[in-house]
Amino acid sequence: MDDLKQTALHGLHRELGGKMVPFAGYDMPVQFPLGVMGEHLHTREKAGLFDVSHMGQILLHPKSGDLNDAMRALETLVPVSIAALAQGRQRYGVFTNDAGGISDDLMIANRGDHLFLVVNAACKGADEAHLRAHLSDICEITAIADRALLALQGPMAEDALTTLVPDVRAMRFMDVLTVDTVFGEVWISRSGYSGEDGFEVSVPNAAAVEFARAMLAVDGVAPIGLGARDSLRLEAGLCLYGSDLDESTSPIEGNIAWAIQKVRRAGGERAGGFPGADRILDELKNSPARLRVGLLPEGRAPMRAGTQIFADAASGDAIGHVTSGAFGPSIGAPMSMGYVATAYSATGTALWGEVRGKRQPVMVADMPFRATTYKR
Amino acid sequence: MKFTEEHEWLRVEDGLIVVGITAHASEQLGDVVFIELPDEGTEVVKDDEVVVIESVKAASDILAPLDGEIVEVNTPLADDPGKVNEDPMGDAWFFKMKIEDMSVLDDLMDEAAYQKFIG
Structure with missing residues (x-):
């Protein structure tokens, strides 16, 4: 098992009684002593803290200094309107392949002078290579290796995170914010993958355990494993890449046509221009x-x-x-x-x-x- | 009480064998969400799949521990499968069976041997 990678929170998971399993090359907690069912219900009733540091965090800086260049470049790889993504906002997207299938799903945030992507753990190496192959002329591509990613989800998430970062209360769903804290600079989005209100917080590895402990010290916040993460996302109707979406599945078959804004569809100002556009636009018109x-x-x-x-x-x-x-x-x-x-x-x-x-x-x-x- | 290597317990009660799964097995399974029990009157042979049990993790088959006839089934358990986690060695029994030859029980593990087995 020593070929498995560990997140910055690995020691804390063990200390908290996490049952560790291999997942996407990482040794991750599938459950804590509360158990999958208990953790699921706890997240819906109070708040759950998830380690999602295995996911990929990638920055795209425009070499020209003009964010529009990075946005237009990324639009050649995703069927999503990025140029219209306002500063401080995030949206869901997919990388498509030439056959119109999906090579990964991801979150894309506009952080002012650059774009921030969060991609799946199992795909992050391939995603980075894909970005380097197609966007290197226009973007500086940085795969983040020194930050953890934690999700805090559930009805008590806002109150819990507010104790550390008061500014989060004003955020709406899919807002993103960069804040200097005692844990260093943290990158926060008001999103997650449980169907609950909540946040994902990128925090420097060096401060990740301290941040997690501070969250867990708040009454009502419990550590949650990958088992409950899966049942929560399924109840919320959210796709798991590799199971519900894959290389052969188009976004239209996958019923995520909502992620393809009008401007990228036939007749739109920036219609097509992404891999597999022929199949995808045809399926939008004629149904898959x-x-x-x-x-x-x-x-x-x-x-x-x-x-x-x-x-x-x-x-x-x-x-x-x-x-x-x-x-x-x-x-x-x-x-x-x-x-x-x-x-x-x-x-x-x-x-x-x-x-x-x-x-x-x-x-x-x-x-x-x-x-x-x-x-x- | 006797135990099988399949983590079942067997208890003799009024000349019948009551069968369930051990606390160790229920912990390993995790939260149980579904149980399919056999019909009363079913004749079974040792190692027949008699009960299907699904937890949050996976589906497992429970095998008949001995040859015999299923004479009574814990029907309420199907509506409250979580009971298998709460009281696996008591209320959450699966079925009662009638066997021809009680001496076959002697071949099964006693509690000390089972504890050593799962050790």
Whole structure:
């Protein structure tokens, strides 16, 4: 196991009783003594602190000094409007490939004189290489190695973080802020991946444990592992890259067309011009062959990733499959997301999922499964 | 009480064998969210898959510890699977079975041997 990487909080996780597992090349806590279910419910009721330092943090500085140059350059890799991203704001995006699939999903923030990207742990090396291959002429590309990333999520997150950084109270969902603190310069976004109001905080590695301890010292804040992070994001209808989105899935199939602003679509001022634009713009116009949908199984049996979905109780070929599935602690029922042929994707469509050789009823459902509580 | 290497416990009660999983097993599984129990009257052979148990982590099969007939099932458990974490050795029994030859129990581990097994 000594080839696994460790985050700056590794020692603290062990001290807090974290059960460590390999994840994307890192030794990460899957749960703490509270357990996956308890941690999930704690985050929804109070506040949870997550170590997401394994994710990639990348800076793009325009060599010209004009941020517009970096924005236009990044638009050649993502189907998202970056040029319209206001200073101090963040938005969700995807890197697309030439086949119109998704090579990663990411957050993109405008921090005044540069862009800040947060990418998935498993993809960060490839993302950095991709950026260097295409944007090096225009941007200085910096992969951050000396900062931790922590997420504080839940209804008590604002009060908890305010004790250390009073300025965060004024932030809205997807705002970003740079603040000098006793922990050094911290980069804060009001976002996360739990469906709850909350923050992600980039803090220098040297101060990460001290910052985490200060957060955990606030009444109501508990450490949360990757297990609960997964059930929280699934209840919130959020995709896990590598499971729900991948190299072969287009953003339209992935039902994240909302992330492609009008200006990048056919007829828009900056239409196309990103990898795979032909397929993606065609699917926007003519609808794709399959779509990512929410699925609510009847009964209590979870339909996990790989479960085949059928239109019929007995015969026929599968019309789709589950990509993520688990029990939703806050909804008190199993929940899944997956891909079905577009003809079967309408909310309320009655389908069947094959669990242990038996077909069980499952219904196409709107996501999120539990309403999000973002502070807009 | 007797124990199997599959982390089941067996208790003799009114001439029947009551079967559940050990506290150690329930801890390893994590929070249990779903249980599928067999039908009463099912004839089973040792190592048949008789119970499906799903935790927040994964699905596991519980195997029949002995040959026999399932004569009673803890039906309320299906609506309250979390009980397996709260009281695995008591209220959260899975089923009761009737076996022909009680002497087969002698081949199973006693508590001391099981503790050593999971040691």
